[in-house]
Amino acid sequence: MKRYRELIAERVFLLSALASSAITVAILVFMVFMGLPLLKQGGLYQLLLKPWAPFQGSFGIYPMIIGTGAISLLSLLFAFPLSLGCSFLIGSIAPPSVSKWFRRLIELMTGIPTVIYGFVGVFLLVPIVRELFGSGSGLCILTAALVLGIMITPTMTLFFCDSFDRIPKAYLDAADALGASPVQKLLYVILPAAKQGMINGVILSLGRAVGDTLIALMLAGNSVRVAESVLEPARTLTAHIALVIAADYESPEFRSIFACGVVLYLFTMAVTFLVRYLTFSKDQTV
């Protein structure tokens, strides 16, 4: 009887595993299939390297790829030092009572909906950027990247904290007993030992930044031109999908967003495999 039950459970789990992986593959197939007419028409080259000018029949997503890259990488640049500081504070500098409270706050921040960050950005940061640099509307790459950086900071901080927590206590005891100051302990013992976990945190946060739609949509200005500076507006792949999805079903514009989908999908895949690879090589060395 017991064996029978186990067999059923095994089959059910196998089925759900197969279903979820089939759905993942199906999404890719679907996107490629829907984008196929446009791919046949203009070729992959046209799509990836041409500008977006639907009235001239050019449906390239090159400016959006650049926009996505610029905004997400810049946000990473803001988020990394911020997360490093927060995790140092939680992990070693602050007294336990403060760090516990601070960590709860950060955990809470991961749960705030993106649109709230967007709102705050529109009403608080956009006017500041506009006044400060005196050019444009304030809706630009810099504004979007700053808010996106703040949005991914909690995630990155928690990843960093987790990798600090995983460091064997024996290492910390050794450093303490040898007379290391808190900062020396951080630099010479904690950081080297937590490196691998921190890289994973950065990569997953980058994935979040690339995948986020609303902040770029609300704050980046959505221009389809390739921006020449961070103070100019730009459009990300995700924002582009959201904007174009209102167009009618058979238009080439609509077809083009499937190409965006494929690019995003492949990027996320690449990130996932990179994380897998890094975690795997870590498991082997320890």
Added chain:
Amino acid sequence: MTPDIKIRVADLNFSYRDRTILQDVSVEFPEKTITALTGSSGAGKSTFLMTLNRLWENIPNAQMQGTVEIKLQNQFRDIYAPDLAVTELRKMVATVFQVPNPLPMSIRKNVAFPLKLSGERSRGLVDEKIEQALKMANLWDEVKDRLNEDARNLSGGQQQRLCIARALVLEPEVLLLDEPTSSLDQASTAVIEDLLLKLKDRLTILIVSHHPEQVKRIADKVVEFTDGRIITAP
């Protein structure tokens, strides 16, 4: 001639989460001797050791009263006084733990680690001190050709001697050892006991030990703990 006093502990009380661990402990330790701290587990020996290097301060909900004075650089100093930085204290009062705890780096870097902490940059001097410390810990001949290998690849006994070398590299005045041989086999234990006997000419050694034979072999003085109090202090 009676030896000079190195460590003076007076009216020491220690509690953890309102549970008394040490009660009215007053004891003195003579210079350049090996003192064994014995007693059943939970009697407070390891805690007592931690009050001498302030390592207990990392433990939440722990409290200590009393004074601990150690003669450092020929002058008695209250180790809890604000004018003595805890990092400086721990460079003069070194600790070796029960389980060897080499850092995840090469043998060389492990021994050089305390030197790095105190800002020593001269490569020549660092190499010289590493060799000196490893020789003092009777480990030099075994590792001199593989100083750049990961320290975690050494055997348990070698790792513990590496930790002793690391503790010695800053030339401390006091060496605290918390059951340093309990995770080692007989041969490795014997090597470490010989080493401690050799070292006592240079520094004051306090060792927590569970083995009466070990105490008999190496200790000049025995302090026995029972329920947080000292019952024999000859």
